[in-house]
Amino acid sequence: MSSSSTKEPIRIVITGAAGQIAYSLIHQICNGDVFGKDQPVILHLLDITPMMGVLQGVVMEIEDTSLPLVKGAIPTDSEETAFKDVDVALFVGAMPRKEGMERKDLLNANVKIFKSQGTALDKFAKKSVKVLVVGNPANTNCYILAHYAPSIPRENFSCLTRLDHNRAKAQIANRLKVSPENVKNVIIWGNHSSTQFPDVRSATVNVNGKDTPVYDAIKDDNWLKNDFISTVQKRGAAVIAARKLSSAMSAAKAICDHMRDWWNGTKDNEWVSMGVISDGSYDIEKGLVFSYPIQIKDGKISIVQGLKIDDWSREMIEKTQKELVEEKNDAVKATTSD
Numbered sequence: 001m002s003s004s005s006t007k008e009p010i011r012i013v014i015t016g017a018a019g020q021i022a023y024s025l026i027h028q029i030c031n032g033d034v035f036g037k038d039q040p041v042i043l044h045l046l047d048i049t050p051m052m053g054v055l056q057g058v059v060m061e062i063e064d065t066s067l068p069l070v071k072g073a074i075p076t077d078s079e080e081t082a083f084k085d086v087d088v089a090l091f092v093g094a095m096p097r098k099e100g101m102e103r104k105d106l107l108n109a110n111v112k113i114f115k116s117q118g119t120a121l122d123k124f125a126k127k128s129v130k131v132l133v134v135g136n137p138a139n140t141n142c143y144i145l146a147h148y149a150p151s152i153p154r155e156n157f158s159c160l161t162r163l164d165h166n167r168a169k170a171q172i173a174n175r176l177k178v179s180p181e182n183v184k185n186v187i188i189w190g191n192h193s194s195t196q197f198p199d200v201r202s203a204t205v206n207v208n209g210k211d212t213p214v215y216d217a218i219k220d221d222n223w224l225k226n227d228f229i230s231t232v233q234k235r236g237a238a239v240i241a242a243r244k245l246s247s248a249m250s251a252a253k254a255i256c257d258h259m260r261d262w263w264n265g266t267k268d269n270e271w272v273s274m275g276v277i278s279d280g281s282y283d284i285e286k287g288l289v290f291s292y293p294i295q296i297k298d299g300k301i302s303i304v305q306g307l308k309i310d311d312w313s314r315e316m317i318e319k320t321q322k323e324l325v326e327e328k329n330d331a332v333k334a335t336t337s338d
């Protein structure tokens with residue numbers, strides 16, 4: 001817990017480091033909430049050249065936290081400096097959407113960032129780097145990033161759907177007036193978009209000390225198959241409509257949950273949602289970045305197998321897969337047209 005830790009520091013790059021998500025995220029990393037209270041860190045903070053002044057202010061604030069785990073904070077607009085020898089890469093830097101937009105409307109503006117940064121990641125990062133893409137459209141940006149970083153193992157790439165997962169837990173918990181930690185094994189399938197399928201068919205909730213299937217506890221299939229799903233699918237847009245800015249505090253918390261579980265492993269008999277490169281599980285196109293139920297042991301990610309998919313769920317999964325295939329094709333066009 002102190003500066004006398006004997007562990008070697010790990011290098012973590014955060015892109016978009018002068019933005020609003022990073023502003024919520026950096027403190028949690030520096031405080032040891034993600035990689036451990038005895039794990040020193042060196043932060044590589046990447047943003048674009050016009051943001052270097054702002055980023056300097058962020059670095060001053062990092063210093064002023066006086067947190068003992070921080071062994072360095074390097075502000076930069078150079079991809080080489082940013083990605084050099086990093087152990088963890090958090091790709092937050094990208095344009096956020098405004099009210100009335102879908103996340104895929106950002107594709108043309110953002111996907112080129114991931115082509116350029118994928119190429120740099122491939123060249124400069126450690127081959128063991130753990131990669132999380134947050135910038136939207138997150139699944140498709142991750143697809144492009146991985147494509148341009150062919151020397152890094154496919155299982156090292158992921159995108160963030162943990163915020164959707166947390167939103168789904170919160171909706172169920174609120175409905176039953178229990179704490180969200182009592183809700184287990186929800187699944188976000190597919191795209192981090194309004195076609196995602198928040199699935200609670202195998203989720204349980206602990207009510208009065210007993211794990212009960214969510215469907216039995218809620219006793220309202222109509223709500224679970226309609227309003228619950230659309231609330232989770234559209235939660236990002238609802239926050240933008242209210243705040244005039246996209247979710248940042250909850251996004252930063254979800255990034256921490258995602259990376260902490262990757263670093264430390266998931267609990268026995270529990271899973272989380274992560275976008276990963278599909279190996280064809282559940283008949284999803286191989287290579288697509290698709291959100292699945294995930295378990296992690298010793299740093300190794302595996303897709304939970306054998307869950308029953310009924311006709312209704314298959315239809316929901318097909319819909320989000322179809323959108324991801326279209327996005328992928330558009331992204332490939334956008335990155336090969338110049």
Ligand SMILES: NC(=O)C1=CN([C@@H]2O[C@H](COP(=O)(O)OP(=O)(O)OC[C@H]3O[C@@H](n4cnc5c(N)ncnc54)[C@H](O)[C@@H]3O)[C@@H](O)[C@H]2O)C=CC1
Nearest residue numbers: 016018019020021047093094095096134135136160163251
């Ligand atoms: N996957 C998810 O669950 C979520 C994803 N997001 C997405 O995360 C992204 C960031 O959101 P915010 O922090 O709110 O946006 P922001 O606009 O506050 O910050 C983005 C930062 O990225 C920087 N940036 C732009 N191009 C860059 C480049 N080529 N290299 C490095 N930095 C670059 C900008 O200068 C800015 O400082 C957006 O695309 C947003 O839609 C937001 C919430 C949840």
Ligand SMILES: O=C([O-])CC(=O)C(=O)O
Nearest residue numbers: 097136163236237246247
């Ligand atoms: O909705 C947005 O554009 C930001 C985001 O990804 C989310 O809050 O889930």
